Amino acid sequence: MSDADLITITLPDGSVRDVVTGTTPMQIAAAIGPGLAKAAIAARVDGELRDLDRPIEASAHLALVTARDEADALDLARHDFAHVLAEAVQSLFPGTQITFGPSTDDGFYYDFAPKDRPFTEEDLPAIEAEMRRIIAANKPLTREVWAREDLIARWREQGETFKAEWAAELPGDEDLTVYRSGNDWFDMCRGPHLPSTGKLDPQAFKLTRVSGAYWRGDQSKAMLSRIYGTGWLNKKQLDAHLTRLEEAAKRDHRKIGQEMDLFHLQSEAHGSVFWHPNGYMIWRQLEAYMRRQIDRGGYVEVKTPQIMDAKQWEASGHWGKYRENMFVVPDEIPNTEDEGAVISADADMMALKPMNCPAHVLIFRQGIKSYRDLPMRMAEMGCCHRNEPHGALHGIMRVRQFTQDDGHIFCREDQIVEEVRIFCELLDTVYRHLGFEHYAIKLALRPEKRFGTDEMWDKAEADLRNAVIATGRATADYGWEELPGEGAFYSPKLEFHLTDAIGRTWQCGTIQLDYVLPERLDASYVGEDGERHRPVMLHRAILGTFERFIGILIEHHAGRFPLWLAPVQAVVATIVSDADDYAADVVAKLAAAGLRVESDTRNEKINYKVREHSLAKVPALLVVGKREAEEGTVAIRRLGEQQQKVMSIDEAIAALVAEATPPDLM
Structure with a gap:
C-alpha cells in the first residue's frame, strides 16, 4: 500500500489515525472500540453530518455522533421517523404518492397524495402500528447515488409524479441520492440517516394530527394530506413532551381569552383583533409601562402615517423584497355605476405600512442634523399591516394588523457598541419586570440575498457581536449562538428568545444594525469635520408586537396576571x-x-x-x-x-x- 492510498483522520481529542481512502466512520469507530461502534449513530466529517457507512475520501476531522449528542440525534431520529411514516402509509394504502417529509422542532410530518380519499385521524392508530413493525424489523438504511434520468424514470414507473417533478427541477450539478429501507422501499433524500430503523425507539413517537397542504405550498396546485407526528429519543422524552402539550392546551391564549373576556376574532376581519374592555385594559397597562421605559431611556416618541406612496417603498427596497406581504391601494378603482369600467383615484399607488422604519428616516431627514444630535432615539407604538397567508394566522399570536413597540436609533459608528449595550440593559429590565427570568441571545448573520457589501456586513456583524460581549451576555448562560444566513436582507440582527413558564421559547426582541436604509433614503448628518455623513440605523423592539406579546403573557401566566397587569384586580x-x-x-x-x-x-x-x-x-x-x-x-x-x-x-x-x-x- 502506498502513502497515496492513506488519508489522515483527526479525532476530537487531537489524536490522529492514518486509514485507507474510503474507510467509513463506522470502521473507525469499530477500530477504536466495540462500545463506541455500538453507540455511534452518525458522524461529523469536517463539520458535515454524514451516515456512518459513507466512505471518507480525503483527510478530515472526524467526530462520531452518539445519542448523547442530543441535537444531532434528535434531528436524525425525526428525519427517520418521517421516512418510516411514509413507508408505513404506502404499505397500508397502496397507490398513495409520497412528496416531502421533513423533521420539525418537535417532530416530523409527511405530505401524501392519497389514491382514494384524504387521510383522517382515524387512520393514525393503524399507521402507528405499521411504523412500529418497520422499526422492529431493524431494516438497514442505505444511501445510493442515482443518475438523474434513471431516477426520474423510476419515479414515473412507480406512479410517483410528484417525486418525478421534483427530481427534474433539482440543480443539474447536484447528486441525486436516495435512501433504501431494506430492499423494498426507498425515498429521495439528501440524508443523513441512522444506520437502521431499529435505532429508533418504537415507543418514542406519536402521530398527532392530519391536515391539508398544497403541493409546494401553492394554492393552485394539488391538495395533499399532511400527517404530523412528534418524535424523540426515548419514551421518557415523549411523555415529557406530551405533558407539556397538555399544559400548553390549558394555557392556550384563545381559550383563556374567552374565559376572561379579553378579545375575540371573527371572519369579518381576518387577522385583526377585537379587543374587549378587559383585554384592552391589559394593553393599556402594558403600553403605559413601555412608554415610561422609553421616556426614561431618552427616546422621543413619534407617530407616522398608516399609508404611504409606493415610491417610498421602492426607494427603501421593501417593494422588491416584501411586495407580496403588503396591502396595496391601486391608483385605479372600479366604477360601481358602470360595471367593468375604471376611474382614476386621487392618490398614486399607495400601500399600508408593513413596518415603520422608512417613515422614521423621513422624520430624521427633516431639518439639518449635527453629530451633536446623535444618538437620536426615536420610538413609535406603530400600527402596521402585513398580508399574512390565511393558513398562517394563529389567534393573536400571528395577525395581519398589529402594533409594534418599535424604535430606531440613529447614531454615529463610534456609538454603535454603547447604544446596543444600553438597549440590552433596557430589554433585560423589561423582561424581568414582566416575569421572564430566562432568555437567549442569538446573532443572525448575513442571508444569501442581501443589500450592501461584504465589508459592510463584516463590520455590522462584528459591532453587534462586540456589543453583546460588552454586556457580558455572550455566554452559554444566555444561550449565545450565531445563526448563519438568518439576518434581514438589509442587516444582521440580535434576536432575544424568551423562555416561558413551561419551557417554550418565543423570539420577541430584536435589534438590527443597518447601514443600508440610511443610504437608500439619503439620511445624513453634519460631522465634526463639517462634512455630510451617513448615520447608522439601529432597528429595535422589545415586545415585538403588543398582540403577540400579550398572547405570550396570557400563556406564560396561564391568565393569572400579576396584579398590576390584571384587567380586574x-x-x-x-x-x-x-x-x-x-x-x-x-x-x-x-x-x-x-x-x-x-x-x-x-x-x-x-x-x-x-x-x-x-x-x-x-x-x-x-x-x-x-x-x-x-x-x-x-x-x-x-x-x-x-x-x-x-x-x-x-x-x-x-x-x-x-x-x-x-x-x-x-
Whole structure:
C-alpha cells in the first residue's frame, strides 16, 4: 500500500489515525472500540453530518455522533421517523404518492397524495402500528447515488409524479441520492440517516394530527394530506413532551381569552383583533409601562402615517423584497355605476405600512442634523399591516394588523457598541419586570440575498457581536449562538428568545444594525469635520408586537396576571343581600385608591361566585357579609388559594395597592 492510498483522520481529542481512502466512520469507530461502534449513530466529517457507512475520501476531522449528542440525534431520529411514516402509509394504502417529509422542532410530518380519499385521524392508530413493525424489523438504511434520468424514470414507473417533478427541477450539478429501507422501499433524500430503523425507539413517537397542504405550498396546485407526528429519543422524552402539550392546551391564549373576556376574532376581519374592555385594559397597562421605559431611556416618541406612496417603498427596497406581504391601494378603482369600467383615484399607488422604519428616516431627514444630535432615539407604538397567508394566522399570536413597540436609533459608528449595550440593559429590565427570568441571545448573520457589501456586513456583524460581549451576555448562560444566513436582507440582527413558564421559547426582541436604509433614503448628518455623513440605523423592539406579546403573557401566566397587569384586580362579592350597601362602600374605597374593582351582588351562593371569578382569573375576591359589614372588615380570598384572610378595609387596600404598583414604580 502506498502513502497515496492513506488519508489522515483527526479525532476530537487531537489524536490522529492514518486509514485507507474510503474507510467509513463506522470502521473507525469499530477500530477504536466495540462500545463506541455500538453507540455511534452518525458522524461529523469536517463539520458535515454524514451516515456512518459513507466512505471518507480525503483527510478530515472526524467526530462520531452518539445519542448523547442530543441535537444531532434528535434531528436524525425525526428525519427517520418521517421516512418510516411514509413507508408505513404506502404499505397500508397502496397507490398513495409520497412528496416531502421533513423533521420539525418537535417532530416530523409527511405530505401524501392519497389514491382514494384524504387521510383522517382515524387512520393514525393503524399507521402507528405499521411504523412500529418497520422499526422492529431493524431494516438497514442505505444511501445510493442515482443518475438523474434513471431516477426520474423510476419515479414515473412507480406512479410517483410528484417525486418525478421534483427530481427534474433539482440543480443539474447536484447528486441525486436516495435512501433504501431494506430492499423494498426507498425515498429521495439528501440524508443523513441512522444506520437502521431499529435505532429508533418504537415507543418514542406519536402521530398527532392530519391536515391539508398544497403541493409546494401553492394554492393552485394539488391538495395533499399532511400527517404530523412528534418524535424523540426515548419514551421518557415523549411523555415529557406530551405533558407539556397538555399544559400548553390549558394555557392556550384563545381559550383563556374567552374565559376572561379579553378579545375575540371573527371572519369579518381576518387577522385583526377585537379587543374587549378587559383585554384592552391589559394593553393599556402594558403600553403605559413601555412608554415610561422609553421616556426614561431618552427616546422621543413619534407617530407616522398608516399609508404611504409606493415610491417610498421602492426607494427603501421593501417593494422588491416584501411586495407580496403588503396591502396595496391601486391608483385605479372600479366604477360601481358602470360595471367593468375604471376611474382614476386621487392618490398614486399607495400601500399600508408593513413596518415603520422608512417613515422614521423621513422624520430624521427633516431639518439639518449635527453629530451633536446623535444618538437620536426615536420610538413609535406603530400600527402596521402585513398580508399574512390565511393558513398562517394563529389567534393573536400571528395577525395581519398589529402594533409594534418599535424604535430606531440613529447614531454615529463610534456609538454603535454603547447604544446596543444600553438597549440590552433596557430589554433585560423589561423582561424581568414582566416575569421572564430566562432568555437567549442569538446573532443572525448575513442571508444569501442581501443589500450592501461584504465589508459592510463584516463590520455590522462584528459591532453587534462586540456589543453583546460588552454586556457580558455572550455566554452559554444566555444561550449565545450565531445563526448563519438568518439576518434581514438589509442587516444582521440580535434576536432575544424568551423562555416561558413551561419551557417554550418565543423570539420577541430584536435589534438590527443597518447601514443600508440610511443610504437608500439619503439620511445624513453634519460631522465634526463639517462634512455630510451617513448615520447608522439601529432597528429595535422589545415586545415585538403588543398582540403577540400579550398572547405570550396570557400563556406564560396561564391568565393569572400579576396584579398590576390584571384587567380586574378585585371583585367584592356579597354573601347576603343585607351586605349590598357595605359592598358598594368597599368598592368605592378600592376604586378611590386606584384599584380596578367590580362588585358582585347577585342573588347567587358564594361558592358559585368564587368558582366563576376563579375561572375569570380575578386575583383577589373580597367576600363580605353581615359580620364584615358590622366589623368593617373583608375576607380576602386570593386566586388559587383555599384559605381566606380577614382584615380591615384599610389593611386590605394598603396590601392591594402595594401589590398593584407596576414594578418600575415601586
